[in-house]
Amino acid sequence: GAVVSQHPSRVICKSGTSVKIECRSLDFQATTMFWYRQFPKQSLMLMATSNEGSKATYEQGVEKDKFLINHASLTLSTLTVTSAHPEDSSFYICSATRGAELSSPLHFGNGTRLTVT
Amino acid sequence: AQSVTQPDIHITVSEGASLELRCNYSYGATPYLFWYVQSPGQGLQLLLKYFSGDTLVQGIKGFEAEFKRSQSSFNLRKPSVHWSDAAEYFCAVGVEYGNKLVFGAGTILRVKS
Numbered sequence: 001g002a003v004v005s006q007h008p009s010r011v012i013c014k015s016g017t018s019v020k021i022e023c024r025s026l027d028f029q030a031t032t033m034f035w036y037r038q039f040p041k042q043s044l045m046l047m048a049t050s051n052e053g054s055k056a057t058y059e060q061g062v063e064k065d066k067f068l069i070n071h072a073s074l075t076l077s078t079l080t081v082t083s084a085h086p087e088d089s090s091f092y093i094c095s096a097t098r099g100a101e102l103s104s105p106l107h108f109g110n111g112t113r114l115t116v117t
Numbered sequence: 118a119q120s121v122t123q124p125d126i127h128i129t130v131s132e133g134a135s136l137e138l139r140c141n142y143s144y145g146a147t148p149y150l151f152w153y154v155q156s157p158g159q160g161l162q163l164l165l166k167y168f169s170g171d172t173l174v175q176g177i178k179g180f181e182a183e184f185k186r187s188q189s190s191f192n193l194r195k196p197s198v199h200w201s202d203a204a205e206y207f208c209a210v211g212v213e214y215g216n217k218l219v220f221g222a223g224t225i226l227r228v229k230s
Contacts, residue, residue: 006160032216043207043220044161093160097216103168104216108153108160 003027004096006109013084013116021079021112023094029074030096035067038091038111050077084116119144121210121221129227130198138193138224140182140208149211150191151218152182154204161207167191178202203228 003026013019023033032051036044048069050056056069066088068080077096081088093111097104122141130136142148149168153161165176172184182193191208205225209218 004160009158034217043222046217046219049217091158095161099216101216106163106216106218108162110160111158113158 004030004094004107004109006094006112008112009110010113011115013114015085015116016083018080018082019084019114021081021092021094021114023077023079023096023109025075025096025107028096028098030077031074031099033071033077033094033096034106035069035077035079036093036095038093040091044093047079081114084114086116089114089116119210119212119219121208121219123206123208123221123224125224126222127225127227129229132200132228132230133197136193136195136198136202136226138206138208138226140191140193140221141189142191142208142210143189144210148184148191150182150184151209151211152176152180152191152193153207153209153220154178155207155223156204164193164206198226198228200228200230202226 005024007022035047038044047062048056048058050069050071052071052074058064071077091111095106095108097106120143151166152164155161164180165174167174167184174182180195184191205223207223208221
């Protein structure tokens with residue numbers, strides 16, 4: 001089946017630094033990728049929708065200057081957490097799909113655990 | 118606005134017992150409904166989905182779910198739980214456009230032997 005690879009799986013960084021998380025679709029072309037954030041013991045909250053070759057669409061309340069999303073190719077989207085602070089510590093999950101329709105299967109990465117010290 | 122409610126935060130069942138996880142949704146149009154499972158530190162795996170047609174949907178790992186429009190529910194069931202089913206389960210509703218999902222808060226399933 002389709003595989004979405006997310007890297008790194010874990011990252012620890014110091015406050016004030018930036019961290020880049022990659023999301024790759026390994027065996028299909030992902031026209032759309034989604035980035036979610038999951039706080040401990042809570043559900044996934046959609047942060048942004050990323051379409052290849054265009055600017056990401058951010059959900060209300062998500063700072064686009066802090067969470068930079070790039071979807072430069074049909075197999076790669078990146079999320080960069082800029083000037084990270086401890087409150088950015090969370091589990092970040094990406095998902096990818098071939099199409100924007102709900103009937104297009106959605107494939108999730110295994111997530112990235114970010115810890116900001 | 119669309120929303121998903123999973124009223125049970127934790128559920129503990131004995132191995133071999135039946136399971137039902139509750140999910141209620143709020144959405145103005147025809148819902149697209151999903152159940153996902155997440156093991157600790159992992160991403161999400163799709164168990165099953167409902168778009169239209171038969172309201173009883175069969176999924177992987179022996180799971181099924183029934184869509185009841187009158188109750189705005191999409192409860193997940195399994196007749197006999199295995200220890201490997203211990204995980205967190207998320208119900209989600211799909212927004213009509215853009216393949217976006219709104220997730221419930223999740224239900225953590227514990228299986229006791």
